[in-house]
Amino acid sequence: MMLRQLTRRTILGAASLLALAPMLAFAAPSSEEASAFVNDFGGKLVAVMNSNTTLDKKRDALLPLLRQNVDVQGIGRYCLGRFWRQATPEQQKIYLELFEDVLLNAVTARMGEYENISFRLVDNVASPAGQKVTLQISRPNHPSVMMTAVIDGEPPKVVDLYGEGASMRMTQRSDYTAYLTRHGYKVQALIDALKHQLGRQ
Amino acid sequence: MACKGSTMQHHKGRKTALFTLVGCLTFSSLAGCTAKPPKDPDELADYKAANDKFEPFNRKMFNINMWVYHKALRPVGRFWQKHVPQPIRTSVATLNETWREPAVFFSDVGAGRPRRAGDAFMRFLLNMTTAGFYDVAKHLGYKQHETDPGMVLALWGVKSGPYLFLPGLGPSSFRDAAGYALGQGLTPINYVPSGYGLISFNWGYNILGTFNTFADNTDQLDQLEHQSLDPYAFMRSAWQQQRQSQIDALKADHRATTPDWY
Secondary structure, eight states: OHHHHHHHHHHHHHHHHHHHHHHHHTOOOOHHHHHHHHHHHHHHHHHHHHSSSOHHHHHHHHHHHHHHHBOHHHHHHHHHTTHHHHSOHHHHHHHHHHHHHHHHHHHHTTGGGOOSOEEEEEEEEEETTEEEEEEEEEOTTSOOEEEEEEEETTTTEEEEEEETTEEHHHHHHHHHHHHHHTTTTOHHHHHHHHHHHTTOO | OHHHHHHHHHHHHHHHHHHHHHHHHHHHHHHTOOOOOOSSHHHHHHHHHHTOTTHHHHHHHHHHHHHHIIIIIHHHHHHHHHHSOHHHHHHHHHHHHHHHHHHHHHHHHHTTOHHHHHHHHHHHHHHGGGTTSSOHHHHTTOOOOOOOHHHHHHHTTOOOOSEEEETTTEEEEHHHHHHHHHHHHTOGGGGOOTTSTHHHHHHHHHHHHHHHHHHHHHHHHHHHHHHOSSHHHHHHHHHHHHHHHHHHHHHHOOOOSSOTTO
């Protein structure tokens, strides 16, 4: 009986180690790396937002920055949850393209309100999801806002954002899951809704 | 006096009867509005994660809430935001926070967090020198924080129970709805008796507070509606996570009660 348990435990242990192996390639960045990354990326974002240019030009400047520094594909997959496996390769491709635009829209939607902003790092802790770096964002005549970015992977990228204690990707996933559940579990229905949301229909 | 007392008792009795009626109606509605747990394992995992057994009822309540928001609260909130100067809006917000401080104080005591309780006590004391209109305490190092009886119940190990959305109250749970009722009992402004001049202050406090809250939140609510496919689910998830993070922060707050210079 004991031998059986031991064997089962060993197998389970080995299995979990094997499961972790691919994660080595995605080693979490160190605290210093994460801080340096956030300072660099944040500085570039703030420079775009504070620049005296049109909203369209700011949007154009933001897109390559987001592609380079945010794990859009990973977040997109996470948000689709179990429906990712159900989607056809074509649907996956379209969904990820739409998701990138949704993300960009979310960033740029209220960009006009975020001018003359500055930020400083206030905390940096390790978590299973990656290194959590908390920033304090200040704007003139407004109370400061706290935001936490989760940094992971090699090269480091933003894999999640937390505002008021809520994870952006988890909230988005709940939104999509609820929508799909109420629309016959059809990924195409979600794709159509995202197109509609982006004003493409 | 006796007459006044009996009128108040009558008023209280009517209030209790009304609450009992609303409670009974809510629970009888809830009983008929339970979502069946799905059989598919993946679906079941999502169902459990949402913790929303009464989703059909909650969605109806959410729709009523949003209808009222669009028809009345949003226009008023927008008007308030546009025409009332920021310093006045800040004062109204501070007034609301200050009058809530006793409930925060008792919650901090219940949670066994003396440093937080001290902060809440000092905030009430200092801000009441301006009748609660100006946040003097903030400038003296006593920043505003939120602790409510729902968080204390969580700290005591009371389970949240299923998610609950009630019009006016918003996202909640059985535990937090009970906490809200307790919080109301701990808020001194709610004890202003009818027939006294202060009742108009009480009404003003509540109405202005509501306008102010909506004025401050219309942008967020509009954004929520535009940027989510299912605003109900989006709000539910965000609220559940935020609530858990507030409880975690309260649990982790073991700051010493001695001053920093000690």
